[in-house]
Amino acid sequence: xxxxxxxxxxxxxxxxxxxxxxxxxxxxxxxxxxxxxxxxxxxxxxxxxxxxxxxxxxxxxxxxxxxxxxxxxxxxxxxxxxxxxxxxxxxxxxxxxxxxxxxxxxxxxxxxxxxxxxxxxxxxxxxxxxxxxxxxxxxxxxxxxxxxxxxxxxxxxxxxxxxxxxxxxxxxxxxxxxxxxxxxxxxxxxxxxxxxxxxxxxxxxxxxxxxxxxxxxxxxxxxxxxxxxxxxxxxxxxxxxxxxxxxxxxxxxxxxxxxxxxxxxxxxxxxxxxxxxxxxxxxxxxxxxxxxxxxxxxxxxxxxxx
Amino acid sequence: xxxxxxxxxxxxxxxxxxxxxxxxxxxxxxxxxxxxxxxxxxxxxxxxxxxxxxxxxxxxxxxxxxxxxxxxxxxxxxxxxxxxxxxxxxxxxxxxxxxxxxxxxxxxxxxxxxxxxxxxxxxxxxxxxxxxxxxxxxxxxxxxxxxxxxxxxxxxxxxxxxxxxxxxxxxxxxxxxxxxxxxxxxxxxxxxxxxxxxxxxxxxxxxxxxxxxxxxxxxxxxxxxxxxxxxxxxxxxxxxxxxxxxxxxxxxxxxxxxxxxxxxxxxxxxxxxxxxxxxxxxxxxxxxxxxxxxxxxxxxxxxxxxxxxxxxxxxxxxxxxxxxxxxxxxxxxxxxxxxxxxxxxxxxxxxxxxxxxxxxxxxxxxxxxxxxxxxxxxxxxxxxxxxxxxxxxxxxxxxxxxxxxxxxxxxxxxxxxxxxxxxxxxxxxxxxxxxxxxxxxxxxxx
Numbered sequence: 228x229x230x231x232x233x234x235x236x237x238x239x240x241x242x243x244x245x246x247x248x249x250x251x252x253x254x255x256x257x258x259x260x261x262x263x264x265x266x267x268x269x270x271x272x273x274x275x276x277x278x279x280x281x282x283x284x285x286x287x288x289x290x291x292x293x294x295x296x297x298x299x300x301x302x303x304x305x306x307x308x309x310x311x312x313x314x315x316x317x318x319x320x321x322x323x324x325x326x327x328x329x330x331x332x333x334x335x336x337x338x339x340x341x342x343x344x345x346x347x348x349x350x351x352x353x354x355x356x357x358x359x360x361x362x363x364x365x366x367x368x369x370x371x372x373x374x375x376x377x378x379x380x381x382x383x384x385x386x387x388x389x390x391x392x393x394x395x396x397x398x399x400x401x402x403x404x405x406x407x408x409x410x411x412x413x414x415x416x417x418x419x420x421x422x423x424x425x426x427x428x429x430x431x432x433x434x435x436x437x438x439x440x441x442x443x444x445x446x447x448x449x450x451x452x453x454x455x456x457x458x459x460x461x462x463x464x465x466x467x468x469x470x471x472x473x474x475x476x477x478x479x480x481x482x483x484x485x486x487x488x489x490x491x492x493x494x495x496x497x498x499x500x501x502x503x504x505x506x507x508x509x510x511x512x513x514x515x516x517x518x519x520x521x522x523x524x525x526x527x528x529x530x531x532x533x
Numbered sequence: 534x535x536x537x538x539x540x541x542x543x544x545x546x547x548x549x550x551x552x553x554x555x556x557x558x559x560x561x562x563x564x565x566x567x568x569x570x571x572x573x574x575x576x577x578x579x580x581x582x583x584x585x586x587x588x589x590x591x592x593x594x595x596x597x598x599x600x601x602x603x604x605x606x607x608x609x610x611x612x613x614x615x616x617x618x619x620x621x622x623x624x625x626x627x628x629x630x631x632x633x634x635x636x637x638x639x640x641x642x643x644x645x646x647x648x649x650x651x652x653x654x655x656x657x658x659x660x661x662x663x664x665x666x667x668x669x670x671x672x673x674x675x676x677x678x679x680x681x682x683x684x685x686x687x688x689x690x691x692x693x694x695x696x697x698x699x700x701x702x703x704x705x706x707x708x709x710x711x712x713x714x715x716x717x718x719x720x721x722x723x724x725x726x727x728x729x730x731x732x733x734x735x736x737x738x739x740x741x742x743x744x745x746x747x748x749x750x751x752x753x754x755x756x757x758x759x760x761x762x763x764x765x766x767x768x769x770x771x772x773x774x775x776x777x778x779x780x781x782x783x784x785x786x787x788x789x790x791x792x793x794x795x796x797x798x799x800x801x802x803x804x805x806x807x808x809x810x811x812x813x814x815x816x817x818x819x820x821x822x823x824x825x826x827x828x829x830x831x832x833x834x835x836x837x838x839x840x841x842x843x844x845x846x847x848x849x850x851x852x853x854x855x856x857x858x859x860x861x862x863x864x865x866x867x868x869x870x871x872x873x874x875x876x877x878x879x880x881x882x883x884x885x886x887x888x889x890x891x892x893x894x895x896x897x898x899x900x901x902x903x904x905x906x907x908x909x910x911x912x913x914x915x916x917x918x919x920x921x922x923x924x925x926x927x928x929x930x931x932x933x934x935x936x937x938x939x940x941x942x943x944x945x946x947x948x949x950x951x952x953x954x955x956x957x958x959x960x961x962x963x964x965x966x967x968x969x970x971x972x973x974x975x976x977x978x979x
Contacts, residue, residue: 275791278794278795280791280794280795280961281961303536303796305795306795307792307795307796308792309788309791309792309795311788311791312788312791312792313784313787313788313789313792314787314789314792315551315783315787315789316787317551317555318551326543326547327792327796329543330540330543330544330793330796330797331796332536332539369792372792373795382795
């Protein structure tokens with residue numbers, strides 16, 4: 228075990244509901260590790276277990292953070308920004324950041340506070356009470372609170388929710404800067420574009436079970452052979468009964484054909500060429516969003532029920 | 534400082550500052566004594582605004598010998614007993630004058646007289662009427678079922694007249710009986726002299742020159758000190774511990790808890806809050822005690838100040854009370870989702886806190902009775918009752934406060950431990966408040 232976080236066969240049950248089932252993952256040190264999955268799939272439960280806020284079922288596997296078993300003592304080397312975030316409204320921004328830093332054992336933090344507030348455009352708000360801040364500002368303060376103690380691991384649960392594009396960009400840059408400083412970043416998100424752009428590794432959890440784990444390339448490779456992107460002249464109504472095509476996803480300007488495992492792209496090309504003039508025909512890698520929908524979309528859910 | 538104690542102190546300092554650095558705290562410090570002394574102020578107010586208008590009473594004296602004496606006694610009372618001398622030597626009337634008037638039955642039947650007088654009472658002409666039986670001078674007054682003198686009014690709560698008039702009637706009957714026996718007036722006066730009211734003047738101590746005066750002043754001062762300590766403790770719980778519920782609910786509703794739990798264990802978080810509250814409570818106590826000491830010394834009553842050992846006991850018990858009740862408040866705050874739920878859950882705890890207040894008079898009257906001793910060793914009552922007993926009875930065996938402290942400490946540890954478990958589970962729980970059985974399960978199984 229040499230990852231920043233190592234989880235082996237961990238299960239967490241709430242009453243009779245299994246929130247996380249035999250979870251296993253390794254977060255490589257220094258990486259940005261993306262947690263994706265639909266609502267209620269077990270992302271937050273997993274992150275809370277890594278933080279030691281809730282505990283796995285007794286006797287179910289093992290968890291190590293920075294090489295040590297997760298104990299009931301909060302880990303000062305791990306920064307955490309939960310999905311449900313809040314701050315004391317009556318406290319001044321500077322005071323609450325100092326409080327968060329001191330809780331993590333980082334006492335001499337005045338310089339860091341000024342530095343971070345300046346970087347995130349909050350320099351003029353340091354002596355204002357939290358209640359005076361906008362939602363976006365509060366979220367940025369929350370982010371600073373999670374990084375102020377210079378953690379070795381930074382866990383961010385939906386860090387971009389509620390941010391406008393400008394502030395989202397600012398926070399994204401800050402996260403990548405923290406990563407460049409050597410911090411391992413675990414990032415939970417619903418935004419597949421964010422996961423694709425920022426994450427070195429992507430982990431998907433669905434109904435409490437791991438369904439994806441690896442680099443974006445490796446995941447896309449695993450799904451690459453079944454997608455063909457095409458653009459044809461005409462109204463595009465030429466895809467019915469194409470041999471080896473099980474689903475057509477129409478994006479307007481182009482269509483994505485999902486093929487069966489045995490399908491031959493050459494045969495599809497010939498069949499399609501006989502029906503219309505082809506402008507584009509490429510064997511494409513599916514987007515993360517597409518993969519996500521395949522795994523967790525209504526069709527997959529129905530298939531799962533069957 | 535290692536991690537856990539340092540974190541506890543960081544939370545404690547924040548909680549302390551958040552509580553003390555507010556206008557609400559300063560206002561509460563000022564207002565709370567006013568509210569607590571509200572009873573005394575209300576009493577003074579009602580006294581000064583008491584109805585002092587004349588109250589008229591009819592007296593039907595079938596003996597024909599007693600009315601004059603009653604009227605004379607009423608005159609005497611109206612001249613002297615209903616006034617209070619002010620600091621500027623002026624007199625202020627504090628009670629109503631009793632204006633009595635004799636009613637002659639003439640040829641009416643007693644029942645008819647009663648009906649007529651009752652109507653006059655209903656018509657507000659009279660406040661009440663008194664009927665003295667013709668046999669009153671001869672009959673045996675000691676018979677419990679005697680109805681020789683009866684009083685009738687429309688206001689059974691107002692007993693000032695009935696309480697007062699029985700004295701002059703007794704005296705007049707006695708005088709009449711002595712006269713019939715031909716006993717000289719001087720002899721009667723000598724034989725019926727009374728000592729009057731007996732006042733406890735306290736005990737004597739060697740080496741003091743108090744003459745015939747004991748230390749009753751000090752005994753009274755000790756009672757006052759004890760009562761003030763109980764009131765102070767009550768205030769301290771209200772100011773120091775009760776806000777813990779709001780703080781926990783705020784953290785829960787504002788989603789602050791999970792941010793904190795990323796840095797600190799729930800038990801440490803709770804402990805920090807409790808220590809912060811003890812700090813708030815000590816601040817309140819020092820403000821009030823400092824003020825009280827200053828005033829006492831300034832007014833020349835330094836001799837009546839409580840001994841240092843009593844203060845130490847008080848501070849120990851008040852800190853225990855904050856930890857004990859504070860842990861309960863925190864657990865309730867963590868288990869509930871909103872203030873309404875929390876207030877319902879809080880009611881039984883406030884009833885427990887108020888038990889010693891209900892027994893205050895009993896403790897003052899008999900501080901060493903078996904019941905009071907047992908009450909002072911009942912852990913949730915100990916922090917209030919034991920300091921009061923210590924204040925009133927300086928000879929109290931030391932094993933009692935020590936045992937009380939030990940039992941309270943054990944109960945406090947149990948409550949903090951159970952509260953910590955409830956807090957850990959409840960603080961992240963959302964939705965409906967757990968039932969009592971579920972709370973117990975959280976506390977026992979964790």
